[in-house]
Amino acid sequence: MFQEEIQRYYEALREPKINKIEELVREFIEKHVSSVVILNEGLIGAMGIIGQEFKASKLWVPEVLLAARNMHRGIEILKPELLKNNVPSKGKFLIGTVKGDIHDIGKNLVIMMMTGAGYQVIDLGIDVPQERFLEAIDKERPDIVGLSALLTTTMLEMKEVVKSIPKNFSSPPKIIIGGAPVTRKFSEEIAADGYGEDAIRAVELADQLLMSKGMI
Numbered sequence: 023m024f025q026e027e028i029q030r031y032y033e034a035l036r037e038p039k040i041n042k043i044e045e046l047v048r049e050f051i052e053k054h055v056s057s058v059v060i061l062n063e064g065l066i067g068a069m070g071i072i073g074q075e076f077k078a079s080k081l082w083v084p085e086v087l088l089a090a091r092n093m094h095r096g097i098e099i100l101k102p103e104l105l106k107n108n109v110p111s112k113g114k115f116l117i118g119t120v121k122g123d124i125h126d127i128g129k130n131l132v133i134m135m136m137t138g139a140g141y142q143v144i145d146l147g148i149d150v151p152q153e154r155f156l157e158a159i160d161k162e163r164p165d166i167v168g169l170s171a172l173l174t175t176t177m178l179e180m181k182e183v184v185k186s187i188p189k190n191f192s193s194p195p196k197i198i199i200g201g202a203p204v205t206r207k208f209s210e211e212i213a214a215d216g217y218g219e220d221a222i223r224a225v226e227l228a229d230q231l232l233m234s235k236g237m238i
């Protein structure tokens with residue numbers, strides 16, 4: 023995508039009127055731009071600029087909230103395109119954003135990609151405490167659990183959840199983690215089964231883990 027096009031996504035994310043982002047995403051779908059490009063370069067690219075401006079205090083929380091609302095709407099419009107290659111259920115995937123953290127755009131993208139790849143997804147939402155993960159794992163018996171965190175402080179909560187799962191289950195699910203501050207090194211340190219830098223990698227990772235269990 024050209025810089026000017028990414029700029030249009032940026033402007034649409036900043037726009038109080040929600041129809042701007044709706045029109046823009048539809049325009050690009052009609053122009054046959056790949057849905058993955060619209061997502062990764064348009065929407066996520068523009069959100070990256072918002073993130074930098076937020077960090078530099080050029081934007082404030084209400085403006086970022088507005089961008090998040092617009093981003094959700096853009097993703098909603100793109101969803102049918104991204105889910106076009108639907109395949110039968112591969113396994114159960116349970117995901118949540120950990121305690122203390124309310125960021126959910128990335129988590130929702132992971133959910134969308136996992137659904138599109140054929141996983142049955144259980145979404146625990148945001149600000150999910152360790153006990154809630156354990157209860158849900160007990161009830162749902164997922165094959166894979168995903169943890170999302172966007173704050174350096176809540177990354178530490180991931181460590182607690184990852185530690186508690188094998189302690190509570192004799193055949194524990196595989197655990198994958200992700201979110202902007204998370205790294206492969208951190209995932210190794212806390213003994214998660216895998217780290218995914220984006221939603222596409224989340225699917226690859228889940229497939230690999232199930233393959234190693236002989237499930238697919």
Ligand code: B12
Pocket residue numbers: 066069070072073074076077083084086087090122123124125126127128129131132167168169170171172173174175198199200201202203217218219220221222223224
């Ligand atoms: C939007 C946003 C918000 C919105 C969130 C709205 C929402 N519904 O999510 C609002 C305004 C509410 C918000 C609040 C805050 N935010 Co904020 N926010 C952002 C921002 C700009 C974008 C995040 C985003 O959605 N990115 C786009 C998505 C698609 O990317 P992603 O989440 O990384 O997800 C991808 C991958 O990481 C991966 N992934 C994600 N989860 C998972 C899970 C698994 C299992 C796998 C495999 C992969 C995976 O796949 C995703 C898709 O590709 C970031 C800046 C940034 N650069 O990240 C700051 C940022 C995360 N926020 C920040 C801060 C400080 C805050 C606040 C503390 C601000 C405040 N003073 O109140 C609060 C915290 C609230 C809380 N308790 O959680 C800081 C964090 C700094 C730090 N190091 O901890 C950042 C980095 C901004 C900054 N540079 O300062 N924020």
